Amino acid sequence: MPFADIALSQILVLVVGLLAAGAVTGLLAGVFGVGGGAIVVPVLYELFRFQGVPEDIRMPLAVGTSLAVIIxxxxxxxxAHQRKGAVDMSILRMWALPVVVGVIGGSFVARYAPADLFKAVFVVVAGVSSIRLLFGRDSWRFGTEMPGGAVMKIYGLIIGVLSSLMGIGGGQLSNLFMTFYGRPIHQAVATSSGLGVLISIPGAVGYVYAGWPHMGELPPFSLGYVSLIGMALLIPTSIIAAPLGVAVAHRLSKAWLEKLFGIFLLLVCLRFLVGIIS
Structure with a gap:
C-alpha cells in the first residue's frame, strides 16, 4: 500500500499503538527476562492488518520487526540484571554458538514458511510454558543439576530455531528449561535476558534476507521483513521502560513472578490459537 494512500487516522493508530507497545515491551523485558516479542508480535500483527498488509507476509513482518526491536x-x-549479579554467564557461554546457529537456521525457514507456522509455534511454546508456570510443582523436573555439554548445546539449538520463528528473545524457552532443572525463577529470568542479545541480532539480519524477495509487497520503509517505522517508534519507549521492569522483577516473590508470567503467556497462546482456527 503506498504511504500516501494511508489515511491520517491509520497513521495515528499506528504511531500510538507502536509507542504503547514499545513501553510494554521494555517492561516485560525487565520483568520476565524476555525480549518482549510475545507482546510485540501480536500487536504488530494487528497494526499491520489495519494498514492492509497482505496476510501471507503480515506475520513474518511482525516477527522480523520484533527481533530488530529486541536488540x-x-x-x-x-x-541491568548483570549489575545485580543474577546472570549465570557459564550457561550463556555454553549456549552462544548453538543458539546463533539455530537462529540462522530459523531465518532460512522463515523465507519459505507459511504464516500459520509462526502462529503454531507461538501456541505450542506459550501453552507449555504457561501450564508449567501456573500449575507446575517443584516435582516437575528433568533433574536437579543442569545437563552436560552435548545436551545443553542441543537445547541451545532448539531455543535458537524456535525463538527465530516466534520473534522472541528466547526468554520463554530458557526460563522453562532452567526451571525444569531447579534453577530459581529470578536467575532464569536474568540469564534469559542475555539470550536476547544472542538471538536478536542474527535474527533481524536473517529476516531482512528472508523478506527481500517480497519488497514490492511490503509497506513503505521496510527492509525485508523488518519495518523501519516500527523500529523507530518501538525502540525508544522500550529502552526507557526496561530498567523499570528489572526493578519490579527483583521486588516480586517467586510465586507472583511465575503466576504473572504464566497468565501472560496463556493469553498470547489463546490469541494465536484463535487466529489459526479462524
Whole structure:
C-alpha cells in the first residue's frame, strides 16, 4: 500500500499503538527476562492488518520487526540484571554458538514458511510454558543439576530455531528449561535476558534476507521483513521502560513472578490459537 494512500487516522493508530507497545515491551523485558516479542508480535500483527498488509507476509513482518526491536531492549535489560549479579554467564557461554546457529537456521525457514507456522509455534511454546508456570510443582523436573555439554548445546539449538520463528528473545524457552532443572525463577529470568542479545541480532539480519524477495509487497520503509517505522517508534519507549521492569522483577516473590508470567503467556497462546482456527 503506498504511504500516501494511508489515511491520517491509520497513521495515528499506528504511531500510538507502536509507542504503547514499545513501553510494554521494555517492561516485560525487565520483568520476565524476555525480549518482549510475545507482546510485540501480536500487536504488530494487528497494526499491520489495519494498514492492509497482505496476510501471507503480515506475520513474518511482525516477527522480523520484533527481533530488530529486541536488540537494544535485550542489551539494556541484560546489563541491568548483570549489575545485580543474577546472570549465570557459564550457561550463556555454553549456549552462544548453538543458539546463533539455530537462529540462522530459523531465518532460512522463515523465507519459505507459511504464516500459520509462526502462529503454531507461538501456541505450542506459550501453552507449555504457561501450564508449567501456573500449575507446575517443584516435582516437575528433568533433574536437579543442569545437563552436560552435548545436551545443553542441543537445547541451545532448539531455543535458537524456535525463538527465530516466534520473534522472541528466547526468554520463554530458557526460563522453562532452567526451571525444569531447579534453577530459581529470578536467575532464569536474568540469564534469559542475555539470550536476547544472542538471538536478536542474527535474527533481524536473517529476516531482512528472508523478506527481500517480497519488497514490492511490503509497506513503505521496510527492509525485508523488518519495518523501519516500527523500529523507530518501538525502540525508544522500550529502552526507557526496561530498567523499570528489572526493578519490579527483583521486588516480586517467586510465586507472583511465575503466576504473572504464566497468565501472560496463556493469553498470547489463546490469541494465536484463535487466529489459526479462524
Amino acid at each position: 537494544p531492549t535485550s542489551i539494556r535489560s541484560f546489563r
